[in-house]
């Protein structure tokens with residue numbers, strides 16, 4: 524099969540022929556249709572210090588995908604050949620305390636598709652049955668079903684973060700209008716937030732955010748978040764904030780603009796320690812919660828349910844290229860000016 528391959532612990536990928544993966548008794552083999560390019564994949568391509576410490580090369584990267592089931596192991600019960608599916612890329616141990624309590628997103632031994640084992644930038648991928656999410660009829664009425672199904676992984680990050688705290692009627696601040704921040708904005712709108720303010724430093728991404736229904740899209744190089752509050756007539760600060768930039772200045776910006784009792788769900792991964800006004804966190808009784816991955820599988824249930832009840836996230840996919848043009852696609856993703864960039868694995 525054709526695959527994008529990281530042959531060694533050094534920068535670059537090769538587009539080569541690799542052996543097809545073989546499913547074990549509890550596994551499902553999927554013909555990959557489309558894949559999303561994630562910031563993680565850019566790190567793996569560049570082989571930066573994070574990648575050097577986290578990635579088990581040689582391997583096939585890629586963890587955001589959709590496809591069609593082509594084979595199932597002997598013990599597979601609920602997934603059938605022909606099913607249209609996405610896949611959860613966190614493979615958990617099933618035996619640690621959290622796993623056994625059903626809190627699989629808190630597994631202490633999570634292994635990641637496309638990071639610790641062969642991933643989805645290939646014609647075929649194999650994952651355990653429990654990691655397969657089957658899309659039943661009419662579940663994705665939004666835009667191009669294959670594009671939307673290909674980004675269920677980051678969509679799930681957005682859902683996990685946006686639904687961490689109640690947002691009905693609340694004023695929500697989102698820092699970072701990358702693909703995940705944009706989807707989080709759409710989710711907060713869908714579930715009934717009052718004002719949604721999103722920040723970024725990229726004009727095209729802020730323009731995308733305006734199209735996704737935020738009340739204000741703020742370029743923080745030009746305008747303060749406090750000014751945005753005044754423009755909306757807000758006087759007490761934001762109730763909920765979602766950190767989705769990973770930039771070290773975002774969390775201090777959030778804390779400076781929260782109401783007393785405000786809640787912060789933090790998905791963005793800062794690459795350095797952050798200095799924070801902890802006295803304010805304490806005296807304003809602010810809650811800060813870290814978010815990793817998706818809840819297995821309540822985030823997935825919520826994704827499908829919200830798409831059925833009219834949530835639209837398809838505008839976040841701005842580019843789709845044939846898999847053979849992977850280098851151009853990665854370059855588009857690297858600019859940080861586009862939405863989600865998707866590769867089509869039916870065009871090799």
Ligand SMILES: NC(=O)c1ccc[n+]([C@@H]2O[C@H](COP(=O)([O-])OP(=O)(O)OC[C@H]3O[C@@H](n4cnc5c(N)ncnc54)[C@H](O)[C@@H]3O)[C@@H](O)[C@H]2O)c1
Nearest residue numbers: 699701702703722723767768769770790791792814815816
């Ligand atoms: N915790 C997890 O499980 C998990 C999973 C996926 C992604 N992430 C992280 O979540 C974040 C969002 O993911 P993404 O794919 O949308 O990433 P992205 O890098 O495409 O988006 C981040 C956005 O933040 C903007 N930004 C930069 N500095 C900013 C600032 N000071 N204030 C506001 N915005 C600023 C960037 O211009 C960019 O548009 C990243 O940090 C990513 O590493 C975490």
Ligand SMILES: [Zn+2]
Nearest residue numbers: 561563587676
């Ligand atoms: Zn990802």
Ligand SMILES: [Zn+2]
Nearest residue numbers: 616619622630
């Ligand atoms: Zn576990």
